[in-house]
Amino acid sequence: MLKSEINFSDFLDTVKDIKILNELGEKLLKSIADSANYINLTEGEILFNKAESYHKGIYLIINGEIRLIDEAGKILEILGKGGLAGLTTFLGKSSYVVTGVSVGQSTLLFIPEITIYKLINESEAFSKYFYSVVNDRLHLFQNKDNSFSKSFTYKPVGNYMTFPVITVEKDIPIIEASKIMSSNKVGSLIVTDNENVSGILTAKSLVHNFLPNADRYGLNAKICDFVDKDIVKVPKEYPLVEVLAEMQARNKEYGVIVKNEKPIGIISNKDILKILYNSINIYTSHIESSESLDELRNSYLNLYKVADELIESSRMTADVLPIISSVHLAIQKQVHKITTQEFYKKSGINVCDIKHALIIMGSGARKEMMLDPDQDNGFIFDDDITQTEKSILKDFGKKLVENLDYVGYKKCPGNVMVTNPNMSKTLREWKKSIAEIVNDPSSGGGFLRSSIVFDMDTFCGHDSLVWELKEFIFDIIAEKPIFLIQFLENDTNFKSPVSLFGKFIVEKEGENKDKLNLKPYALSIVVDVTRAYTLAKKLSSLNTMERLKHLERKHILSDETVGKVSKAYEVVVDIVLRNQIKSAKKGEKVNKYINPESLSTYNQNRLKNALNTITKYLNNSLKYFKGHP
Template identity: 25%
Template sequence: MTLPDAGLTDHQRIAAASMWQTLEPETIEAMLSAGEDVRLGAGRYLFRSGDAYRKCIYIHLEGTLEQTSASGDVRTAEPGDVIGLASYLDGDNYRSTAHAVSDCRLLALPGATVQRLEQESGPFFEAINRALASRMRKARQVRETVRGTLARPVRQFMSSGLPTCGNADTVGDAARMLADREIGSLGLVDEAGRLTGMLTPTRLLMALINGEASPTDSVHAIEADNAFSVTPETPLWQVEEIQRRHRVRDVIVVDHDNVPVGLMSETGLIQALAKPPYTLDSELKTAPDVETLVTLRRKIHVAAAAVHAAHRSAGTAVRALTEMHLALQHRLVELVIASMVQDGHGRPPARFAVMVMGSGGRGEMLLRPDQDNGLIIDDRVDDAGLDWFREFSERLNPALDQVGYRLCPGDVMARNPDYRRTLGDWKDKLTNLVENPGRREARLANIMLDFTTLYGDDSLTSRLRAHLNQQLVDDRGKMLFRMMVSDDAKIAQPLSFFNRLVTTSHRGSQVIDIKRTGLRIIVDAMRVFALKESISRCKTLERLASLRRLGVFDPDFAESMRIAFEELQDLLLTHQLDQIERGETPDPLLRMERLSSHDRERLRVSLRATRRMRERLQYTFGVVMN
């Protein structure tokens, strides 16, 4: 068999392929050294659909090769294209057919080599991840919506962390940042980090066309667009008014020194105002007693099932679930305070905030959450006031247990003095956590550091969050982050070396704990990355979006994690709703015999994506994973 000489080396063919364009020359040489030359005569098949995976990928080098998908689509491979990548990602049989139209030459790269290069080369890792993201996009498209109200402060909805450019950046740098991160605007800042204007793709393009600046000029050579800004406490309705009156899409959120801390986009506003269908909010807010709340608590799953059925979106259903859980707990706090007054203890003697932590703090409560809460008390409280809050907490936690929220096994509850503190004592606790993290404290940090206000003075919670962010700047949280990541390293994922599902036995079924081995890995990873970047939002997908905007994750990696998170969330919620229909107590253990082949594939691909998140954690924090 002879092949025409196209005048290019194999190195050049690979380097020119769109998938591999960012690779370092030494990585391409490593691929060529480890690979085996494969020659395929015209009319021969490289593999057929259903053939066993050969534990390698093929890189097309020369000749005409056609690949036919399971749906019948035919694609002609270009030099440098990867053949059989889906089977490498999934460890499963080939699902397409590869056929040589003319004599072909390919490079067979062992799967073990691919895995090694993923660990050693960041560009190689990202190239493989782009392929995974593309696969997941085709499998599922989801629409995100967020509940909200115009009266609430913008900090509850903004995207944390605004990408900015300054004196050291050129027009070309700004253009690349906008393109690479797929964002619509950049903040322009002075030497002190203060906001001076905004740059958009349109503004950069017009400056180049008009000869106002060249790609190598400083961004300050361009007359930037006006930047409309608000503070984090600005109500959402004012942001809407600014966007409508000035016809702008993005409003920048700045602190008291005019330093950008976030962004409220037009899309974000639309999402914030979107409402799910009927829930129990009105009944929960007006419940006259604890017994009524007990009854309503038993109806929450019915309302959640209605939302899920209407939208077929786990994200919408989980948000509705969380809103109902928090509305119930908020009303219970009011009833406990009323009981304190009725029993002669009087009203709260000082400003305070009841915090909800863990899944409640992230807005990701499902059907059977337990209690994770704490109490922040104003520093000016006296001893008698502290006694009032002790009594209040001793009543609150048992009342929550009575209505269906189990007592926290780790005792992360307001009745525990360690989680009932003045603001100053809370600040000291978090400072000590950052400076002297122990293994137990690091484990609890994965619950405690996702906190938000359930009831009371939200400014206390906001000040505590600001203090935490301040303690973590300049890489001072490095040891805490390593210990938080190490805690997750003990979790063995239910995937074999070749990405087949690995189950355990439980009461006659083969099961997978989807919460511990799937969702938790993404949630915990987003928490560590977000804390490292001083992102104040707690919801997992909002953290992910902020990290993408800041350039921590590229768009493909972020997209694959978003889809994986929502797929796992949907599988878990559907499973728990089915358990309730069967009269079972909801748990996170997926029964394999109850999953369709489609759902098993969703589970496997999503767990494959979470494995990549663990690998990313390992690269970033230097912790060896299971």
């Protein structure tokens, strides 16, 4: 699959006979040419595989043909010149439901989804023709697979926007605008100029920009000095999660929904987060009412279905991990509750009465669990705990580990569990142990333990014990920053699994023959490097994506670096999690190994670029910590 740039004059000549673009003016055609790319395919080359992640746009066929093939190898349709490939996936933001294969030599135009939305919003002729083609395609696939429509969960913002909107003209006095806000009990007003959106006035702007300077401006000041003109404007068809992503990327509280530049609705950051939060509750509510380990085991075994649905409903796969983790944690906490009740019935002792903290470590603490988390837990005992109380908690811990294992959370192969004396200690003993790791990380598996222990969170119990231990970790590393260099140098043992000739380096033998483990070669490196920065700068964020954003806000990492690393991390998470879901559906073992040869050319190239970015991130960060420019 080869990409090539677009010359506008040649482009006009190329698309003049393509019906869907016929009635677009030069301005809109120019917007297509500026954002699109030509894609050249050879005979039999795969454009996209069934179940492959969405390419974030649509393919318009310029020359040649594309066959759409179902799972059984049956040809559902052959698209010729002017045909659109990837339509249904664009509409649902789902994975591809068929495989697209080139017939002979084919040339396609890849049009990004943001451009498609622009065309839908600004050209009634394009919108009408586009949706007629969509309906035909949906009808075709629904006849073949009635479950297809279930994937259309990527809802448009028009379903959730607040309307009608309250608007004001740009030249009204600020005191009048304030009264309108107060009487309508709203935190923002859409500002218009001849009925078209020109900006937004927020209560926050009045508090931070007007009130401190009220004496200078006076109460008759016009609102034009306090209006944010750089606003997020989207059509009502635009997906909700895309609106949130755009608002967060531009640090905006509100999005304005428009039609032909006229406001028809508004939505806030808080509104969207509330909607997404309610989605999490849907998945966890039934877990909290489970009364047996068998019910929880069933929830664990079916978690891949939740993950599958979430991926189809999300802009980025990495955004799904905190929700999957929330479901995992809900299951584990219910296991803890049942175990506590069983232990009380047997011994008459409520372990919650003993001062301690049960901690979760690694991916669980970071809210980055996929479908294969094992147990990473430990106890922090109060320094004044008695031997009797410690014995009680250890007995309880043994039962908890067995129950978690029964439900599906396998025992940690590195023995990072409450049943290990090294993972169940008093606060004082924990501090001593961590100091030993920092002072001599190469002994006793220090690197491995620190990569797990240094990401910890309270699972239940006394938060104060965890907070104090975290603060100690910050302080001890500040005293010996060379530890971070030693830690990252250990990661360099995992060389890039791509050869100089661009071939993937895979396992040569064993059960994972011809596969590549993306945990040590990609995921762990991003996590470790990002953690190193946060430890060095004493930043409290646990989630890797949140850490990257925090480092960007603090100007510790550049916008460019964070953008590239976030994108690389997203690619790896997307490939791994989709592969896990695929394995779970087949009843196969779920892990972080993938067969690179099973990926389409598109995903192979994505993965190679991501691995290259991750290797550079590690090497550049080592230079940073060593004091090199």
